[in-house]
Amino acid sequence: MFDFFDFIKEWINSGVYEFFTEFTAYLIEAATLSYIKFLNFVIPFAWGVAKVIIEDLNISSLINSAWNDLPELSRALLTAMKVPEIINLVISGAVTKYVLKFIPGV
Numbered sequence: 001m002f003d004f005f006d007f008i009k010e011w012i013n014s015g016v017y018e019f020f021t022e023f024t025a026y027l028i029e030a031a032t033l034s035y036i037k038f039l040n041f042v043i044p045f046a047w048g049v050a051k052v053i054i055e056d057l058n059i060s061s062l063i064n065s066a067w068n069d070l071p072e073l074s075r076a077l078l079t080a081m082k083v084p085e086i087i088n089l090v091i092s093g094a095v096t097k098y099v100l101k102f103i104p105g106v
Contacts, residue, residue: 042103043096050095059091 054060067075067084078084100106 038105042100042106046096046099046103047092049099050092053095053099054091063087063091 070078
């Protein structure tokens with residue numbers, strides 16, 4: 001009978017802390033994994049919406065006309081440094097980030 005009370009006393013003194021520590025760690029891990037799975041679903045959706053916005057605003061033609069206004073030597077140098085790809089990534093990322101602001105929970 002005293003073993004039972006010793007077990008209860010030991011569990012209260014050390015077991016409760018370990019239980020709540022492990023439980024909290026489990027909750028944080030589950031919340032993190034759920035958030036990552038949610039983002040895995042939402043980001044392709046947001047990119048699809050951003051692509052439609054970019055096409056509707058006709059941004060690519062504006063960039064192409066500005067690009068063609070540059071001198072030939074400047075265009076060659078900037079193309080060698082892959083500036084068009086950088087511009088494309090920055091615009092795509094900015095519009096996608098803007099779309100993500102409208103999705104609750106992100």
